[in-house]
Amino acid sequence: MKIDNKINKNSIFFDVDTQHDYLSEASNKVIKNSSQIKKNLAKLTQYAIENDIKILGSVDVNSNTDNNKFNINETDIITSRNKISETFVQGTIFVPNRKVSEEIISKAIKSGYPVLVEKQAYSCFQNQNTEIIVNKIIENNISQAIVYGVATEYCVKEAVLGLLSRGIKVYVVKDAIGAINESAGIVALKEMKEAGATLVKSKDVLIHKEIIR
8 A cells, every 4th residue: 555646735734842852862752753753743843834734733742822812923933832842833823722713724724834733632532623523524525644743642643543533544653653651542543543544654654655554
């Protein structure tokens, strides 16, 4: 099986919580092999930018931000929501965990910037706007998602299962994800694969080689 060679036309990249809390060596929740994972994350992000592939995804936040207003024309492009430099794109639109109008969601998706939902739970679908975003991309003929990030057994698994259940074909980039607990990560990968996800390596995405299951 091969990744669709029209990857930039019918695909999104889905960045799950690539933040310092999990990928910084100073963190008490650091992911094993985080240095190599970050190198692969940087390559995937750069590939998406160079090939005009939409980046969607999530970030963990302690509490809701922008409680008083949210306008993508006034988005704070300096605040990075603790994202690592390898995946932070200037101009990223962070969608607060409260109801946002479909009109604004549509504008965000059509923009040239990544769109990341804020959340306070493992699942990105805890943010009600994620459902709207997924529906919008399906309307735009997006049929597959390339998923990467952390942590494998928590937020990555929830994102993958959520996307699969909504009809999106999912490729999990196994050398661009990381588990907090290695054994739990192995179990999570098996669960995702059994649910219909395909496991790939970052090089398979970057050069469209055959998928490694």
